[in-house]
Amino acid sequence: MNDRYFMMGAGGITLSFLIYWFMGHPFFITERLVMFLAIMTFSGTLMFFIRKARRGEEIFLRDIPGLKAVEEAVGRSTEMGKPVLYVPGIMDMDQVETVAGVIILGHVSKMTARYETTLNVPVSRAIVMKAAQEACKESYLLEGRPDMFHEDMVHYLTDEQFAYAAGVNGIMVREKPAACMYMGKFYAESLLLAETGNSIGAIQIAGTASQAQIPFFVTACDYTLIGEEFFAASAYLSQRPELIGGVKGQDMIKLIVIGLILFGVILRFLHDGGMIDFSILEFLTVK
Amino acid sequence: MKYITDLIIKMSSVDRRWIFLVIALAVILPLFFPMGLPIRATPTTQQVYDTIDALPHGSKVLVSCEYGPSTKPEIHPMVLSILRHLFKNKHKVYVTCLWPDGQFLASDALNLVARDEYGLTYGEDYVLLGFRPGNEAVVKGIVSNIRKLYTIDAKGTKVTEIPMMEGVNRFEDFDFLFSASAGYPGTIEWVQYAVDPTNVPMSTGTTSIQVNEVMPYVASGQVQGILAGMPGAAEYEKLIGVPGIGTSGMDAQSIAHLVIVLFIVLGNVGYLIERNRSKKY
Amino acid sequence: MLWKRHIPILIVAVIGSLTLFGWFIDEPNIKAFVDDDATQWFDILASFAIFLGGFNLLKMQMQKVIRKKKGWQYSLFAIGGFILAIIAGFFYKGNPDVAWGTHVTADGTLFKWIFTYMFAPLGATMFALLAFFVASASYRAFRIRNFEATLLLVAGIIIMIGRVPLGSSISSWFIMYLLVLIGGVVINSVLKNKQYTAIFVSVGIIIVTSAGSSMGWPLDQPGIFYLPHLQEWIYMNPNVAGTRSIMMGIGLGIFSTSIRYILGIEKSYIGE
Numbered sequence: 147m148n149d150r151y152f153m154m155g156a157g158g159i160t161l162s163f164l165i166y167w168f169m170g171h172p173f174f175i176t177e178r179l180v181m182f183l184a185i186m187t188f189s190g191t192l193m194f195f196i197r198k199a200r201r202g203e204e205i206f207l208r209d210i211p212g213l214k215a216v217e218e219a220v221g222r223s224t225e226m227g228k229p230v231l232y233v234p235g236i237m238d239m240d241q242v243e244t245v246a247g248v249i250i251l252g253h254v255s256k257m258t259a260r261y262e263t264t265l266n267v268p269v270s271r272a273i274v275m276k277a278a279q280e281a282c283k284e285s286y287l288l289e290g291r292p293d294m295f296h297e298d299m300v301h302y303l304t305d306e307q308f309a310y311a312a313g314v315n316g317i318m319v320r321e322k323p324a325a326c327m328y329m330g331k332f333y334a335e336s337l338l339l340a341e342t343g344n345s346i347g348a349i350q351i352a353g354t355a356s357q358a359q360i361p362f363f364v365t366a367c368d369y370t371l372i373g374e375e376f377f378a379a380s381a382y383l384s385q386r387p388e389l390i391g392g393v394k395g396q397d398m399i400k401l402i403v404i405g406l407i408l409f410g411v412i413l414r415f416l417h418d419g420g421m422i423d424f425s426i427l428e429f430l431t432v433k
Numbered sequence: 434m435k436y437i438t439d440l441i442i443k444m445s446s447v448d449r450r451w452i453f454l455v456i457a458l459a460v461i462l463p464l465f466f467p468m469g470l471p472i473r474a475t476p477t478t479q480q481v482y483d484t485i486d487a488l489p490h491g492s493k494v495l496v497s498c499e500y501g502p503s504t505k506p507e508i509h510p511m512v513l514s515i516l517r518h519l520f521k522n523k524h525k526v527y528v529t530c531l532w533p534d535g536q537f538l539a540s541d542a543l544n545l546v547a548r549d550e551y552g553l554t555y556g557e558d559y560v561l562l563g564f565r566p567g568n569e570a571v572v573k574g575i576v577s578n579i580r581k582l583y584t585i586d587a588k589g590t591k592v593t594e595i596p597m598m599e600g601v602n603r604f605e606d607f608d609f610l611f612s613a614s615a616g617y618p619g620t621i622e623w624v625q626y627a628v629d630p631t632n633v634p635m636s637t638g639t640t641s642i643q644v645n646e647v648m649p650y651v652a653s654g655q656v657q658g659i660l661a662g663m664p665g666a667a668e669y670e671k672l673i674g675v676p677g678i679g680t681s682g683m684d685a686q687s688i689a690h691l692v693i694v695l696f697i698v699l700g701n702v703g704y705l706i707e708r709n710r711s712k713k714y
Numbered sequence: 715m716l717w718k719r720h721i722p723i724l725i726v727a728v729i730g731s732l733t734l735f736g737w738f739i740d741e742p743n744i745k746a747f748v749d750d751d752a753t754q755w756f757d758i759l760a761s762f763a764i765f766l767g768g769f770n771l772l773k774m775q776m777q778k779v780i781r782k783k784k785g786w787q788y789s790l791f792a793i794g795g796f797i798l799a800i801i802a803g804f805f806y807k808g809n810p811d812v813a814w815g816t817h818v819t820a821d822g823t824l825f826k827w828i829f830t831y832m833f834a835p836l837g838a839t840m841f842a843l844l845a846f847f848v849a850s851a852s853y854r855a856f857r858i859r860n861f862e863a864t865l866l867l868v869a870g871i872i873i874m875i876g877r878v879p880l881g882s883s884i885s886s887w888f889i890m891y892l893l894v895l896i897g898g899v900v901i902n903s904v905l906k907n908k909q910y911t912a913i914f915v916s917v918g919i920i921i922v923t924s925a926g927s928s929m930g931w932p933l934d935q936p937g938i939f940y941l942p943h944l945q946e947w948i949y950m951n952p953n954v955a956g957t958r959s960i961m962m963g964i965g966l967g968i969f970s971t972s973i974r975y976i977l978g979i980e981k982s983y984i985g986e
Contacts, residue, residue, distance in 0.1 A: 175740050182738050189973055196979060237617070240756050242968045245975075249982045272767030273760055277983065284984075301774050302767035308503055308840035320785065333616050334503070334642065334844060341847040344854075345449075355964040357957060358642045365855040373960055377967035380982065388979050396970045403962065449850040456849045470879035475946055502834030503841035537829055540819050563819075566761075570753035577749065589816045641877075644949070645957055652954045664877050687880035689845065694871050696853045701867070704857050 152197065156190070180430060191402065192395035199391025207393060212351050212369035213382045219325035219349045220257040228324035229264035230254070233314060233339065235330020235354070236270040236307055239277055243355050246377055247330030248274065250353070252281040253383040254327065259289035267300040268317060270310045275302045311335035315342045328352040328367070329376070332359045340366030353379060438706050445703020452696060459692040463684035470684055477651060478668040480658030481636040485518055485609070492608035493601065494524045495575075497623065498542075500615035501534035504640050509538060510666035510679035511638040512613045516546040518673050520553060525597050527607070529583075530564040531571055531618045536587060555588075556595045563587030568618040572626040576604040610635040620647050624655050638665060723978045730976035772796060802828055869948055876945030886939035887926045893939075894918030 166174075199205050223230045232254055234247035251267065258265040265282065269275045278300045286295035303313040315338060318326065326343040328336070329352070336352075336359040343350045344366050352363035353371030363370045371379060374396065381389035413426040474482070488494070496515065500508040519526050528543060530536045543561055547553045555561075562583045565571045574582035580602055583592050592598050600606060604627050612635065614620040620637040628635045634657055639647055641662030650656045660669055663686060666679030729752075736748035775789040802824040807814070809822035817823045858864045875881040898915040902908070934940040974980035 173739050173741050175738055178738050185734070188969065189977075192970060192973055193977075238756075238760055240753075242971050245983075246971060249980070252982050271760070272763035272765075272770075275767055275770060276763070281982070298774060302770040304771070305764070305767075306837075307501075308837050312840055334640075334841060337844055337847050337851060338840070341851055344851075355967060357646055357960055357964070360960075362851070365851045373964045374967040377971050380980065384982075389974070392970055392974055392979065396966055399966055399970075400963070403966070449853075452850050452853055453846045456846055460845065470883055472879045473882045473942065475942060477946075501837060502829075503837040505834070505838065536819055537826070566757050567753055568757075570750055570757070573749045587816070587819060589813055645953060646961075648949055649954050649958050649961065652950055661877070664879075667879070683879050687878040689849075690874045690878050691880060693849050693852055694874055696849060697856045697867065697871070700853050700856065701858050 149197070152193075156193075187402070188399045191398050192392055195395035195398060196388045196391035199387040199394070202387070205387075205390050205394045207378075207382065207390060210371065210375050210378070210382060212353065212371045212375065213379055215349070215351055215369045216254060216327070216383070217257055219327070219351055220254065220261055220263055222349055223324035224261040224263045226324040229266045229321055230258055231314075231318065231321075231323035231326045231343075231348070232265060232267045233326070233328045233330070234267065234269060234274060234278060235328075235332055236310055236335065237331040238271040239273045241331050243331040243376070244271075244274060246380065247353075248277050248281050249380045250327075250329045250383065251278055252285050253380070255282040255285035256289050259286045259291040259294055262291070262294065265299050266317065266321065266323065268303045268310075268314050269300060270303060270305060270307075272302055275300055307333060307335055308338075311338045314339055318342050318346055318348070322346050323348055326350045328354070328363065329371075329379075330354065332356050332363075334359075337362040337366060343367075441699070442703045442707055445700045445707075455692060455696075456689060459688045460685045463688050464681070467681070468684045468687075470687055472667050472671045472680065472683060474668040474672055475661075475665075477658045478660055478665050478672070481638075481660055482518070482658075482669065482672045484634060484636055484657040485515070485611075486522070488522065488524060488609055490523050492524045493606065494519055494526050494609045494611065495604075495607045496526055496528045496539075497531060497610065497612045497614075498528060498535035498539040499531040499619045500538065500613055500640075501532060502538070504615035505538060506678065506682065507640050507663045507666065508613050508615055508638060509542065510663065510677050511660045511669055512539070512542050513546055513677060514666060514669040514673055514675065514679070515611055515613070515638070516542060517550070517675055518669075520547060520551045520558070521673070526559040527562060527597075527601070528560065529562045529571075529575065531568065531622070532615075533564045533566075536561070536564040540587065556590070557597055560595055560597055561587040562592075569622045569626055572618065572622050576627050576631065579603060579606075604633060605631050607633055609633065612637045614639050614643070616640075616643065619643075620656070621650070624650050628655060636660075638669075719984055722984050723981065726983075727976055727978055730972070734972075734976065768796070799828070869952075872941060873945045873948060876941035876943075881941040881945070883933075884941055885931070885933050886936055886941075887922065887931060889939040889941065890922045890926075890936075891919065894922060 195205070220230055232251055234251055235241070235244050237244050239245060239248075255265055257263075267278055267282070269278055279297055282300055283292075283295050286292055303310050317323075318339075319342065323346075326339075326348045328339060328350070332339075332354050333356065336354070336356070340350060340352065340363055350367035351369045351371075352367040353376035354360060354363060355373050355376055357373075360370065360372050364372075378393045378396070381393045410426045410430070413422070413424065416422045417425050496512070496519075498508075498512060516526065526547070528539050530539055539561055543559055547559045548555070551558075553559055563586060565574070565582055567574070571582065580592060580598075585591055586595060604610075610623060610628065610633055612620045612623045614623075614637060620639055620643070623635060623637075627633070635655075636657045636659070637647060638660035639662070641664070644659060644661040647656065647659055651659050660666060663679050663682050666677075667683045670677050670679050732744070733748055733752055736744045739745070772793065775792045777783075778786045778789040779793070802808075803818070806824055807817045808824035808827070809817065809820060812820040812823060818825045820826060852870075856863075856867050856870065858867060875884070894915060897918065898911050901914050902911040905911070929935060934943065937943045971980065975983075
């Protein structure tokens with residue numbers, strides 16, 4: 147879609163909403179207007195930078211050592227003749243982190259197909275098993291190595307958190323993978339996995355947005371993708387312009403949010419001092 | 434002096450199995466030889482106690498149990514203490530579970546406290562509504578229409594036949610919520626989907642590791658205090674005057690923490706000595 | 715192409731948009747879909763998908779037993795446990811007075827016995843391993859390499875000791891004496907002058923002792939050196955600030971990833 151059509155579309159949507167609003171906005175929950183406008187503004191910012199990247203403009207992204215190390219880790223496994231272990235978290239596909247973990251699995255499986263390294267993906271949920279199998283199958287197909295793919299490389303262990311941790315630990319201790327990657331949503335089992343991986347001498351790369359587990363991964367793993375770095379991994383690994391533009395857009399949204407926070411603090415200060423009647427807290431409270 | 438520094442450097446890279454052995458002893462010995470370290474309630478624990486104590490007699494309190502056997506040592510003692518406090522103040526207690534394991538443990542807790550200790554009547558003083566699958570959909574369901582979600586309780590009795598369910602149709606019919614949470618779904622989902630939209634007051638008890646995630650909600654006033662792990666459970670036991678598993682575990686936890694700190698200090702002393710030596714050479 | 719590419723993208727776009735914008739619409743059917751139906755559809759799918767997972771597990775373990783691969787004897791435990799759970803859940807109650815369904819939590823049933831005497835101790839044991847692993851990970855990883863690592867170490871020690879009853883038994887005066895000694899070590903390593911070090915330590919000890927004597931050595935005063943107060947301050951201030959900012963960043967990451975899915979920009983789920 148070229149710029150003209152895109153701007154016409156965006157203008158059309160804005161005009162339609164304005165007409166809808168001034169016609170009395172039936173069915174619209176007015177108390178949530180601020181959130182709606184925020185979503186539209188942020189989406190618009192994202193789209194702007196995605197389109198900017200698609201047009202071929204250079205967008206700078208800083209290096210993330212953990213992502214650079216993914217290919218190194220797969221290479222190390224190939225040299226040592228040992229498998230790569232990939233753990234896509236313990237939650238189901240309704241969690242965005244699990245989805246991001248399966249996306250990264252797609253990229254990692256392309257590397258294992260290219261280098262002819264064994265990949266082992268034990269999963270904790272049946273739907274994740276199917277999604278991960280599809281992701282690996284597509285990657286092996288794209289790399290021209292469908293013969294190397296077999297469905298059992300992604301296999302189900304159990305839904306139960308610590309039983310899963312025990313199962314993965316057992317795989318680590320028996321098969322001694324040279325590289326262990328933990329990408330997804332984790333809870334208390336994170337340290338169990340990372341410490342066992344450390345004890346077998348594997349190179350470990352973790353990525354999660356689970357705040358409580360980030361310190362454990364940072365302590366026990368060689369590289370850790372923290373929070374947004376994990377969500378940006380797909381852009382880094384694929385180098386696709388629209389994804390890189392999305393990461394840039396995310397950073398711009400963050401700048402907008404920082405600006406709004408500072409502005410909000412000033413407004414709040416003025417309100418508490420009795421200088422203005424407008425209460426930013428009431429305005430921003432979502433009901 | 435060189436002998437001592439060499440020994441420290443050697444100990445700073447000791448096999449981790451020695452560390453495991455020392456930790457095991459640090460935990461086991463205080464359980465057999467308790468020291469009776471004094472327990473003082475922190476402000477966040479005191480806030481939970483004060484909030485529950487201030488509830489008018491006969492309030493309808495929803496207690497949600499989302500923990501399993503692995504986190505039982507941390508959360509179960511606080512659930513027992515909270516139930517004791519609620520029953521002592523003659524509140525009506527409704528128990529739900531967002532985790533399937535939580536139903537087993539909630540049932541054990543209610544049998545111990547409500548049935549055996551207080552001799553209360555099921556269906557009139559307390560009820561176990563049980564587990565329903567759906568994560569945050571369950572929370573939303575309780576907020577909008579609890580009777581659509583719970584047609585029967587955990588024992589198979591129709592909700593319409595339970596006396597204390599009369600007048601209880603939605604989350605806003607409760608006067609207070611306590612969430613005993615070990616992860617997802619848990620405290621945060623209750624805050625986001627139930628407490629924030631309805632302004633029903635809430636307190637929570639979580640595992641120590643989760644306190645970080647929940648603390649912003651406590652700081653902003655959305656959650657009235659937090660019981661942080663086993664220390665929080667022990668503090669609450671102290672406040673209600675009934676020591677339990679939480680209190681008995683505190684000596685062991687104190688010594689274990691001290692041992693870990695000493696190991697860290699030892700490791701760093703060895704690291705600094707080695708760094709100085711390598712600078713010299 | 716239509717089935718493999720366009721239809722999946724359309725499904726994601728429609729359902730995603732409906733779920734996102736449905737929150738702003740006050741219409742009962744849409745509200746019911748967003749609040750209840752969407753999640754319940756997923757739960758139903760996930761519940762049926764367990765068959766896929768279960769059969770995959772059985773297949774893998776049986777292959778190990780049949781082909782007598784290394785460690786095949788352990789697979790017998792996995793298969794045996796699977797079958798036992800099925801029997802306890804669907805075929806044998808153990809307590810005839812209890813109805814099917816409620817037998818999973820009722821006393822005296824096989825299922826409850828398995829939960830209480832097998833599942834619960836095993837889960838607790840695995841969780842307990844964390845205590846050992848935390849100790850070995852901290853010992854290995856917490857090194858004073860730079861200023862930030864030192865700050866992390868000091869904060870960690872304050873929280874670990876301040877959180878437990880041992881911390882509330884340690885007097886703030888003990889901490890002040892400790893700080894004086896640590897200050898002496900730092901001054902000695904920087905200035906390398908024993909005289910200055912001795913003066914610093916002596917003066918520090920005299921000041922702390924005089925202050926303590928005059929105040930009557932209260933356990934929790936001055937509050938800034940009392941570990942439980944310090945750990946509470948660390949939890950409520952720098953920790954909350956850091957947690958909030960990470961939460962916002964993660965929230966934006968989730969928003970951005972979700973929007974990319976809804977708008978069809980991220981298509982890796984169909985292999986592109």
